Amino acid sequence: xxxxxxxSLSAMIDGEANELELERILARIGQDSELRQTxxxxxxVRSLNAGEAVAxxxxxxxxxxxxxxxxxxxxxxxxxxxxxxxxxxxxxASFAVAASVAATVVIGGQQLSQIGESVPYSSSLAGxxxxxxxxxxxxxxxxxxxxxxxxxxxxxxxxxxxxxxxxHRMQKYMQEHVEQAALNSPQGLIPFSRIQQIQE
Amino acid sequence: xxxxxxxxxxxxxxxxxxCLAAGMVYAAQAAATSCPPAxxxxxQWLEKMSRSAQEVSYHxxxxxxxxxxxxVMQISHSVSGGTxxxxxxxxxxxxxxxxxxxxxxxxxxxxxxxxxLGATDAATGSSLSGSCxxxxxxxxSVDEGERVAGRKAxxxxxxxxxxxxxxxxxxxxRQTGLLLKAQTIGRGNKxxxxxxxxxxxxxxxxxxAPDVEVLHNATHxxxxxxxxxxxxxxxxxxxxxxxxxxxxxxxxxxxxxxTYTDGLAVFxxxxxxxxxDIKPGEGVARRGGTTSYTRGMRLAGRxxxxxxxxEVPVNTARMVADSIKWSQEP
Numbered sequence: 001x002x003x004x005x006x007x008s009l010s011a012m013i014d015g016e017a018n019e020l021e022l023e024r025i026l027a028r029i030g031q032d033s034e035l036r037q038t039x040x041x042x043x044x045v046r047s048l049n050a051g052e053a054v055a056x057x058x059x060x061x062x063x064x065x066x067x068x069x070x071x072x073x074x075x076x077x078x079x080x081x082x083x084x085x086x087x088x089x090x091x092x093a094s095f096a097v098a099a100s101v102a103a104t105v106v107i108g109g110q111q112l113s114q115i116g117e118s119v120p121y122s123s124s125l126a127g128x129x130x131x132x133x134x135x136x137x138x139x140x141x142x143x144x145x146x147x148x149x150x151x152x153x154x155x156x157x158x159x160x161x162x163x164x165x166x167x168h169r170m171q172k173y174m175q176e177h178v179e180q181a182a183l184n185s186p187q188g189l190i191p192f193s194r195i196q197q198i199q200e
Numbered sequence: 201x202x203x204x205x206x207x208x209x210x211x212x213x214x215x216x217x218x219c220l221a222a223g224m225v226y227a228a229q230a231a232a233t234s235c236p237p238a239x240x241x242x243x244q245w246l247e248k249m250s251r252s253a254q255e256v257s258y259h260x261x262x263x264x265x266x267x268x269x270x271x272v273m274q275i276s277h278s279v280s281g282g283t284x285x286x287x288x289x290x291x292x293x294x295x296x297x298x299x300x301x302x303x304x305x306x307x308x309x310x311x312x313x314x315x316x317l318g319a320t321d322a323a324t325g326s327s328l329s330g331s332c333x334x335x336x337x338x339x340x341s342v343d344e345g346e347r348v349a350g351r352k353a354x355x356x357x358x359x360x361x362x363x364x365x366x367x368x369x370x371x372x373x374r375q376t377g378l379l380l381k382a383q384t385i386g387r388g389n390k391x392x393x394x395x396x397x398x399x400x401x402x403x404x405x406x407x408x409a410p411d412v413e414v415l416h417n418a419t420h421x422x423x424x425x426x427x428x429x430x431x432x433x434x435x436x437x438x439x440x441x442x443x444x445x446x447x448x449x450x451x452x453x454x455x456x457x458x459t460y461t462d463g464l465a466v467f468x469x470x471x472x473x474x475x476x477d478i479k480p481g482e483g484v485a486r487r488g489g490t491t492s493y494t495r496g497m498r499l500a501g502r503x504x505x506x507x508x509x510x511e512v513p514v515n516t517a518r519m520v521a522d523s524i525k526w527s528q529e530p
Contacts, residue, residue, distance in 0.1 A: 162496070
């Protein structure tokens with residue numbers, strides 16, 4: 001397993017992977033048993049570090065992933081699209097899987113035993129917090145694409161360009177966004193501190 | 201963007217069009233009659249928080265952290281004669297100052313309106329307005345808070361009911377309800393950003409003014425404010441929003457921007473028609489709790505760049521960008 005893949009996996013389990021990293025893992029998880037084993041091992045380490053019980057780690061997260069991928073390709077088969085259309089659909093379908101995997105991973109890492117119980121709000125460690133993104137009553141389906149626009153797989157240069165563009169637009173539009181946020185969220189003017197360079 | 205602009209429209213227009221606009225929002229949601237069971241105490245605290253944010257005079261020093269980056273700023277908020285004046289002065293970094301003067305107390309923006317809805321509903325046990333406010337999309341619990349800026353606090357844990365928004369831990373002043381500390385929580389219980397008061401007093405400010413490099417008067421765009429229709433206005437629509445998000449101002453006044461809030465999170469959508477073709481694709485940049493998602497695509501045959509910026513997960517931004525459509529061919 002390549003170092004890059006290992007890093008992507010680690011990032012994913014920490015909830016920090018970007019879409020590209022998720023895609024990278026998803027492309028491999030079906031065939032790569034070493035990757036699946038590492039996944040389970042990393043999840044175990046993370047749970048231990050977070051002070052969670054290990055009992056749930058016998059659960060094979062990747063099984064859930066493979067079934068998610070299975071469902072995904074099945075749903076395409078059922079639609080009876082031509083091969084060309086399937087290729088066309090694939091990019092955003094894979095993101096849908098990516099999102100569901102992310103959900104699975106977080107749920108897996110956070111202990112399935114908590115589901116259905118009230119979330120235990122113990123004192124938090126530095127850098128972590130007792131409230132999660134995750135719905136404590138169970139994994140909910142997340143729609144990952146509205147489905148109107150296919151997202152093409154980009155060449156590395158285009159990816160870099162788009163990342164730069166996103167950063168640039170963040171700077172360009174942040175103040176206009178913040179003006180609204182300051183009026184409509186409970187922190188008053190504090191959202192202004194998110195702006196890198198406040199303009200007059 | 202002068203102070204003048206922010207002084208007058210609210211008073212003149214709010215009572216007339218403002219309440220009309222609010223009525224329309226509620227009518228649209230009137231189908232929802234029963235609200236999910238919610239922690240009444242938490243909702244009452246959040247309502248108190250929303251009120252104190254506008255109605256109480258205070259000043260203090262606030263820290264704002266994102267990852268390794270920490271900023272320190274001075275905040276002051278003073279109320280007199282039915283209006284509030286606010287000032288934020290950066291003590292680190294750029295040294296900018298942001299002011300908003302003469303903001304009428306009765307001028308209630310949609311975000312705060314949503315925060316105050318839930319409490320009313322919880323008190324009667326049913327929905328009066330037809331909307332459950334933030335309780336529809338978040339789950340709450342109340343806990344003993346720590347001491348923040350020397351004040352005893354109550355801690356409100358706010359967990360999202362779906363994955364389209366973040367969670368929060370808020371600490372409120374036990375006496376006044378003022379928000380003393382807030383953490384935004386992302387996937388894997390990660391703290392994305394945190395702000396908190398380092399010191400706070402409720403008396404009149406006597407401190408010396410720090411050196412200011414840049415002075416900005418915060419704008420005051422309104423749900424009711426109709427500016428002249430730009431060539432973008434009302435030609436594009438956002439067809440998908442996560443449950444509970446409401447526009448912060450009228451589309452006609454928004455031009456190439458639309459902003460939405462669910463009472464706690466806010467995001468904005470920006471649309472640009474490009475002069476030349478762009479290779480379709482997407483890019484993401486993040487800073488603390490803020491996501492910037494940019495998508496290049498062809499909309500109605502024209503190269504278009506859609507950017508979603510806000511304190512929401514990237515998947516939410518992507519869904520919203522995906523749903524943009526020209527509502528009338530320009």
